[in-house]
Amino acid sequence: xxxxxxxxxxVVGAAVAAFGTLAGGRDEGDDDQSSPVLPVALASxxxxxxxxxxxxxxxxPFSLGGRLGWGILVGGVVGTAAAWLAYRCRxxxxxVVAPSAALFAVSLLLVLFADYPQAALGxxxxxxxxxxxxxxxxxxxxxxxxxxSSLVLGSTVLLATLRYDTVDGRLWWRAPLLVLASVVIGxxxxxxxxxxxxxxxxxxxxxxxxxxxxxxxxxxxxxWSLLFVVVLGVLTYALVAWISSVRIEGGQAPAVxxxxxxxxxxxxxxxxxxxxxxxxxxxxxAVLIPLVRSGERAMVVASAVWIGLGVxxxxxxxxxFADELRGIDLRAYYTxxxxxxxxxxxxxxxxxxxxxxxRARVWRVPSACAAGAFAALAPLVVMVVWGPRxxxxxLVGTIAANVFLLFSEVGAVEVRRVRESHYQVLTxxxxxxAVVFSGLVLPVYDEPRATKIAVFGAVIVLGFAWAAVSxxxxxxxxxx
Numbered sequence: 396x397x398x399x400x401x402x403x404x405x406v407v408g409a410a411v412a413a414f415g416t417l418a419g420g421r422d423e424g425d426d427d428q429s430s431p432v433l434p435v436a437l438a439s440x441x442x443x444x445x446x447x448x449x450x451x452x453x454x455x456p457f458s459l460g461g462r463l464g465w466g467i468l469v470g471g472v473v474g475t476a477a478a479w480l481a482y483r484c485r486x487x488x489x490x491v492v493a494p495s496a497a498l499f500a501v502s503l504l505l506v507l508f509a510d511y512p513q514a515a516l517g518x519x520x521x522x523x524x525x526x527x528x529x530x531x532x533x534x535x536x537x538x539x540x541x542x543x544s545s546l547v548l549g550s551t552v553l554l555a556t557l558r559y560d561t562v563d564g565r566l567w568w569r570a571p572l573l574v575l576a577s578v579v580i581g582x583x584x585x586x587x588x589x590x591x592x593x594x595x596x597x598x599x600x601x602x603x604x605x606x607x608x609x610x611x612x613x614x615x616x617x618x619w620s621l622l623f624v625v626v627l628g629v630l631t632y633a634l635v636a637w638i639s640s641v642r643i644e645g646g647q648a649p650a651v652x653x654x655x656x657x658x659x660x661x662x663x664x665x666x667x668x669x670x671x672x673x674x675x676x677x678x679x680x681a682v683l684i685p686l687v688r689s690g691e692r693a694m695v696v697a698s699a700v701w702i703g704l705g706v707x708x709x710x711x712x713x714x715x716f717a718d719e720l721r722g723i724d725l726r727a728y729y730t731x732x733x734x735x736x737x738x739x740x741x742x743x744x745x746x747x748x749x750x751x752x753x754r755a756r757v758w759r760v761p762s763a764c765a766a767g768a769f770a771a772l773a774p775l776v777v778m779v780v781w782g783p784r785x786x787x788x789x790l791v792g793t794i795a796a797n798v799f800l801l802f803s804e805v806g807a808v809e810v811r812r813v814r815e816s817h818y819q820v821l822t823x824x825x826x827x828x829a830v831v832f833s834g835l836v837l838p839v840y841d842e843p844r845a846t847k848i849a850v851f852g853a854v855i856v857l858g859f860a861w862a863a864v865s866x867x868x869x870x871x872x873x874x875x
Contacts, residue, residue: 397566400615401505404572408499411491411579416480418488431534436479438760439529443471443522450518462508466518470545473500474526477541482534487586487596490540490687491579494680497523497545498575501552505568512568513556516549517831523549524767524824531820532763539820540687543700544680546823548575550707551673557714558670567670570616571677574625577607578681585685596685597636601629604681620666621674628678631659632696636682639695649695649802656699660706669710676703691804698801701819705794708826712790715830719783719837729781730788736777737792740825741800741818744770765861770821774829776854779839780847786829793822 450464477496484492500523504515527542551571559567581603585596608625612618635652663671679700686693713720744766778786800818839846 397569398506398509400566400569400573401502401509404498404502404569404576405506407576407580408495408497408502411583412477412495412499414583415488415490415492415495416484418486432479432482435530435533435760436475436526438533438764439475439478439526440471442525442529442764443467443475446471446521446525462511462514463518463521465507466504466515466520467522468518469500469504469515470519470522471525472522473497474523474541474545475530478526478530481541482530487688488583490684491582491586493541494544494548494575494684495579497541497548498572498579500545501548502572505552505572509565513553516553520546520549520827520831524820524827527820528767528770528824529760529763532766532817533759539697540684542820542823543697543704544575546827547673547676547680547700547704547707548572550704550711551670551677553711554669554673554707554714557711558668567616570611570621571674573611573615574604574608574674574677575680577604578678578684580607581681582684593685593689597633597682600681600685601633604678605629618667620671624663624666624671624674625678627659627662628675629681631655631675632679632682632699635699636686636692636696639692649798649804652695652699653702653798653801656702657706660703664710669707669714672703672710673707676700676707679703694804695801698797698804698819701797701823702794702801704823705790705797705826708830709787709790709794712787712830712833715834716783716787720787727784729785732788733777733781733785734788734792734795736773737789737825738795738799740770740773740789740793741796741822744773744821745817766821767824769858769861770824771828771832772854774825775832775836776851778829778833778836779850782840783833783837786833790826790829793826796822 447464447468450467473496477493480489480492500519501516504519505512508515523545524542527539531539531542548571552568555568555570559565578600581600582596584603585599588599589595605622605626608622612620612622635655638648638652638655641648659675660672663675665671667674679696683693683696683700686696774786774789777789797819839850
């Protein structure tokens with residue numbers, strides 16, 4: 396049965412992505428935007444290829460090769476294609492391409508690695524964030540829907556594998572696939588029936604998602620908690636969307652949104668543990684996708700989803716390092732320091748690695764790759780120097796950073812002018828790196844202090860060296 400469900404997700408994802416591409420077309424005036432896409436796409440594929448090749452050795456610390464590498468390849472190739480299409484196709488139907496591509500990719504991994512998909516899904520995260528960083532930081536006008544949908548879906552499936560870790564429980568691993576399939580089907584149906592009315596798209600998407608979830612809870616998955624979390628998630632994010640459309644002075648609106656997302660995660664956790672947290676974030680796409688073309692409301696809802704994703708990733712990290720996090724923390728000070736670092740992390744990375752102006756486009760891809768690499772290294776350095784508890788503090792700090800960015804979306808606070816999606820994608824890179832690669836560098840934590848200082852110093856020197864190069868290029872570009 397679980398194989399059939401995986402194939403359903405695979406077929407629905409491929410079919411809807413193809414339909415969105417063919418029906419999406421391109422907006423008038425996009426001809427001048429086609430030229431920069433090819434080199435950026437080739438750069439993305441080159442980074443994916445390098446990451447894949449690094450997983451081929453089978454000796455430590457590369458013993459996670461194999462399935463990890465195939466996950467990187469699937470996530471990177473599908474993500475690059477989805478990013479390309481998302482940049483070139485701007486119509487209502489094209490919006491559904493990115494989440495459908497994520498559904499296709501994750502379903503493919505569950506078909507290929509049905510018995511043990513965890514390593515492949517971790518690799519999929521890594522591959523998925525590569526095009527998100529390269530396209531998102533190197534091109535103007537690129538949204539982060541691919542990164543958001545792929546990371547939320549992948550984390551939800553991984554949380555399902557932890558909660559339902561028996562042979563019979565493998566059926567539940569496919570539940571997130573069916574939920575996202577319901578969302579994209581509902582969106583296509585709503586768009587076809589809407590005749591340009593946004594509220595019709597939103598209503599049809601929500602009704603189809605909840606209706607099919609009821610069928611799944613009744614006939615496929617023997618637990619009505621699934622329907623409860625889906626309904627609660629749709630209502631919560633619909634309320635977030637409504638709050639984002641109401642002009643409230645000060646920080647009341649983002650504060651309420653943040654509290655709603657945290658409350659949803661708490662209720663979902665109480666109902667279905669960590670899997671419920673991921674599922675609650677996944678259901679948000681029933682509200683987010685119909686709003687993608689509506690501007691500010693979509694950005695606020697997306698910021699709320701980034702917060703929900705952060706909570707899910709923190710839960711995954713806690714599950715992976717349960718033994719190391721148990722007991723009294725004798726180094727709570729370092730945890731506090733790491734929490735503060737995580738809270739300011741996206742601002743620091745964007746400041747150290749500024750994107751040169753478009754006239755210096757040749758430097759934008761290397762700058763994007765450098766920012767992504769530094770973001771990935773940051774939590775690993777924290778792990779080497781201060782250990783798992785500090786990394787947990789760092790991850791909690793990144794959630795606080797996303798809350799801060801939510802405040803900036805509605806103008807409650809001002810941030811240096813840059814697209815908030817840059818910050819959020821780089822934060823997601825750090826979160827993914829912490830969850831996927833912390834185990835690889837954990838043995839270094841037990842090395843002598845001199846080794847830790849050497850690692851820390853090397854990363855700092857490299858970071859400042861590239862920051863100086865990037866600053867010089869940006870300055871020269873601005874004077875040109």
